Amino acid sequence: MSASLLASNGKPYPYLQAIHEDGTVNENFIQRTGLPFFTATNYLVQIFSSITLTSSISHAALNNYHIVGPLLTKSKSLEKVDPHRIACQKYKDLPSWGFVVIVLVAVTFTCAMSSISKFGISVAGLLAALSTSFLMTLAL
Incomplete structure (x- = not known):
């Protein structure tokens, strides 16, 4: 066998x-x-x-x-604020434009690497994969 x-x-x-x-x-x-x-x-x-x-x-x-x-499921804890959240509040949040820059750099880098490689995914396939991954990460 x-x-x-x-x-x-x-x-x-x-x-x-x-x-x-x-x-x-x-x-x-x-x-x-x-x-x-x-x-x-x-x-x-x-x-x-x-x-x-x-x-x-x-x-x-x-x-x-x-x-x-x-x-x-949602936490049913009686604590009002998570102690870790309190510790993290002393740091500044990354502004929204920072996330946009990260996404644009990542997508540009991915498109460039895909077009250079012989085995790269097509631009349409790459955009479909990025759109699908974006939709799957949305908080529902």
Whole structure:
């Protein structure tokens, strides 16, 4: 029983030869060798690893709900102000324009690095990823 990719002759698939060094597909090799075959064991390994990971996380969350639950709900503490908040109030807050500058520098740097690299994400893909990450970080 093997979880390996197999060639049509039953031997391990030489997948490193199927991809050029620049990350593109080696079409000649694929036409000569064919596509890899997944064994039933490969499918079972993927299914069981997904099940075990999901069940481990669920088990940990459900058995430790008294620890995890308060992290997901609003604090019902009787303290009016967190002592750590009081300690941090003596420092000046970063102005809003500072956050805008950080975002602009990060996006510009990411676009530049993406356009320089051969494997970079397209500008449309980058903007979609940035928009999605922005929407996911909004406090609801």
